[in-house]
Structures are given as structure tokens and as C-alpha cells.
Amino acid sequence: MSTKVRLWRWRRSPLRRRSDVLEAWIGLLTAIFVVLGAPGAGWATGLVVDGALERTAKAQHAERTLVPATVLKAGPREVSETDPDSGHVQEERRTAVARWTAPNGTSVTGTVHIPVDKGKGDTVRLWTDRTGRVVPPPLDSMTASTHAVLAGMGASLGAGVLLLVGRQLLMWQLMRRRLAEWEREWEAAGQDWGRAGAA
Known part of the structure; x- marks a missing residue:
């Protein structure tokens, strides 16, 4: 398809309608x-989510402490996760009673x-948190x-889909208007325009 054919809506022509120009502008915008807005929305969303998660991570690191605990009594093995496809155990663990010292200095015993x-x-x-509760x-x-990256990618994809759906809705509305305009012009032309001897 030549450039001349693709760009006909932008050139002046007696066949060009207002709806043709509107369609070209909608497509261009x-x-x-x-190309620019969807990635920009994704980038901005990623930055906001990254900032929020980094603040959450810092707050959690300030509130939580890694403490040593001595196992007093160990229970039987438990399967915590099994791969549904292969049935292989992905992680095994066991419940135990342990004693540890909380960051505030109190001795805590728990499961x-x-x-x-x-x-x-x-x-x-x-x-543990400051009181010694396991977290x-x-x-x-x-x-x-x-x-943050996944949130940004999702926002970018969502913005792109919304833009394309919005364009499609505008195009459907534009086509309805175009068909109504053609109907009015067809009625104005009359029913006898093709018969021999008609004025």
C-alpha cells in the first residue's frame, strides 16, 4: 500500500468527509x-510501587529482629508444599517447641x-518483633x-489495552454516525436517480 493511499484522509478532497479526518486523528493520537503514554504509565506506577515497598521493607527491618532459638522438643516431619504436577515434596519442615530471648530481654517459649x-x-x-512474637x-x-517491575508492566499493559478499547469504542461510534450520514444522503438523492428519463 503506497503512502499516498494511506495518507488520503489528510489531503483535501471532495470525497473526504469530516468523519474521515476524525478517524485519522483518533488513530494518530x-x-x-x-507508544508514549502506556510505557510512561508503567514507569510511573513502578516508581510509586517501588518507593512504597522500599519504605515497607525498611520499616519491617527496623521492627523485626533475627534471634537465635534453642529447640527444646522437635515434632514429626510435615510436608509444607508438594508439586502438583510431579508430586515431589518441595519443602519439608517440622513443628518444634523452642526458647529464645526477645529483643526486649524477656525469655519466650513457643511453637x-x-x-x-x-x-x-x-x-x-x-x-521476631520487639516483644518476641514470631513474625x-x-x-x-x-x-x-x-x-515494582511487575506492577509497572501490568500498568503499562493495562493502559495500552484501555487506550485500544477506547479507540475501538470511538471508532464504533464514528461508524454509526457515518452510516447515519450516508443514509441521509441516500434519501436526499431520491429513488429515481438511476432510471432512464429521470430528471
Whole structure:
């Protein structure tokens, strides 16, 4: 297809309609927004999410402490995760009763999960809050960055899809207007325009 044919909507012509020019502008603006706007939305979303997650990670690291705990009694092995496809055990662990010293200096005894290779008398490391309650590990920087990248990619993809859906809705509306305009012109032309002897 030649450039001349592709750009006919931009040239003056008695056959060019207002809807043709509008369609060309919608296509051009959509292309610009998809090429620049969608990645920009993804980048901005990634920055915002990364900042929020980094603040969360710093707060968690400030509030949580890794403390040594002594295993007092180890329970039987438990399967925590199994691969649904192969059925192989991905991780085994066991429940144990352990004693540790909280960051505030109090001695705490509680039930925790330990690796299967640890038993009575072994030392394990636990994440606790200031009162000594066992908590999940704090968010690490790599996980925060990965989540930010995924959020940015999702936002970029979502913005692109919204732009394309919006363009399609505008094109459907434009086509309805164009067909209504053709119908009015067809009625104005009359029914006898093709018959011999018609004025």
C-alpha cells in the first residue's frame, strides 16, 4: 500500500468527509498514547510501587529482629508444599517447641517451624518483633524491586489495552454516525436517480 493511499484522509478532497479526518486523528493520537503514554504509565506506577515497598521493607527491618532459638522438643516431619504436577515434596519442615530471648530481654517459649535437619538442642534463627512474637521475615529489596517491575508492566499493559478499547469504542461510534450520514444522503438523492428519463 503506497503512502499516498494511506495518507488520503489528510489531503483535501471532495470525497473526504469530516468523519474521515476524525478517524485519522483518533488513530494518530491512539498510536502516540500507546507508544508514549502506556510505557510512561508503567514507569510511573513502578516508581510509586517501588518507593512504597522500599519504605515497607525498611520499616519491617527496623521492627523485626533475627534471634537465635534453642529447640527444646522437635515434632514429626510435615510436608509444607508438594508439586502438583510431579508430586515431589518441595519443602519439608517440622513443628518444634523452642526458647529464645526477645529483643526486649524477656525469655519466650513457643511453637515454631524448623527445618527437618534440626532437632532437640539445635539452634535455629527466628524473626521476631520487639516483644518476641514470631513474625514472617521482612521484605527484602530484591522482592520489592520485582514486585515494582511487575506492577509497572501490568500498568503499562493495562493502559495500552484501555487506550485500544477506547479507540475501538470511538471508532464504533464514528461508524454509526457515518452510516447515519450516508443514509441521509441516500434519501436526499431520491429513488429515481438511476432510471432512464429521470430528471
